[in-house]
Amino acid sequence: EAGVVQSPRYKIIEKKQPVAFWCNPISGHNTLYWYRQNLGQGPELLIRYENEEAVDDSQLPKDRFSAERLKGVDSTLKIQPAELGDSAVYLCASSVTNGKLFFGSGTQLSVL
Amino acid sequence: EDKVVQSPLSLVVHEGDTVTLNCSYEVTNFRSLLWYKQEKKAPTFLFMLTSSGIEKKSGRLSSILDKKELFSILNITATQTGDSAIYLCAVMGGAGSYQLTFGKGTKLSVIP
Numbered sequence: 001e002a003g004v005v006q007s008p009r010y011k012i013i014e015k016k017q018p019v020a021f022w023c024n025p026i027s028g029h030n031t032l033y034w035y036r037q038n039l040g041q042g043p044e045l046l047i048r049y050e051n052e053e054a055v056d057d058s059q060l061p062k063d064r065f066s067a068e069r070l071k072g073v074d075s076t077l078k079i080q081p082a083e084l085g086d087s088a089v090y091l092c093a094s095s096v097t098n099g100k101l102f103f104g105s106g107t108q109l110s111v112l
Numbered sequence: 113e114d115k116v117v118q119s120p121l122s123l124v125v126h127e128g129d130t131v132t133l134n135c136s137y138e139v140t141n142f143r144s145l146l147w148y149k150q151e152k153k154a155p156t157f158l159f160m161l162t163s164s165g166i167e168k169k170s171g172r173l174s175s176i177l178d179k180k181e182l183f184s185i186l187n188i189t190a191t192q193t194g195d196s197a198i199y200l201c202a203v204m205g206g207a208g209s210y211q212l213t214f215g216k217g218t219k220l221s222v223i224p
Binding site: 004031033035040041042043044045048055056089091097098100101102103104105106108 | 116118143144146148152153154155156157160200202204210211212213214215216217
């Protein structure tokens with residue numbers, strides 16, 4: 001069974017540039033999460049989708065971050081413009097409702 | 113505000129030692145507590161606990177939940193160098209009942 005697929009694995013950009021991350025969840029998982037993990041910290045939720053609906057985006061910095069999951073399957077997370085403090089690992093995860101989360105390998109973002 | 117606190121934050125042991133990792137939590141609408149192992153980027157699932165007093169075991173790892181005292185422990189016996197990782201505790205619950213809040217993790221280093 002294919003796991004959660006994320007791309008790219010690494011991204012290096014200059015500040016003020018835009019960046020986008022892509023996630024394809026496990027087939028049949030209706031819930032999709034985007035987390036951000038800073039060094040030495042646990043993952044912090046950015047947004048959670050149930051199918052195509054964003055049901056929790058309270059921690060998403062909406063001035064520069066956006067996300068979409070148009071057909072309730074794969075999802076993209078965008079940052080525009082990126083700031084130095086956005087350097088982190090961005091993790092996507094999926095689950096069935098109320099089930100354990102399966103994580104992708106993450107995208108390590110470095111903003112210079 | 114929901115809170116998950118793990119201790120210790122880091123731990124160095126010798127191969128063969130037994131370790132106990134701690135996780136305490138304060139969360140509304142508790143549903144479950146999950147343990148993950150993070151070696152590189154993708155956290156991998158270890159246990160999901162929903163009931164007090166029932167120990168979950170997988171090989172040398174075991175975990176138990178105390179819902180009255182609001183904590184869980186993860187035990188690893190006969191540690192091996194391959195157990196070196198960050199162990200994350202997460203609690204599902206919160207205002208939306210399906211929020212997963214992570215602790216900062218315990219970094220375990222097992223030396224030969």
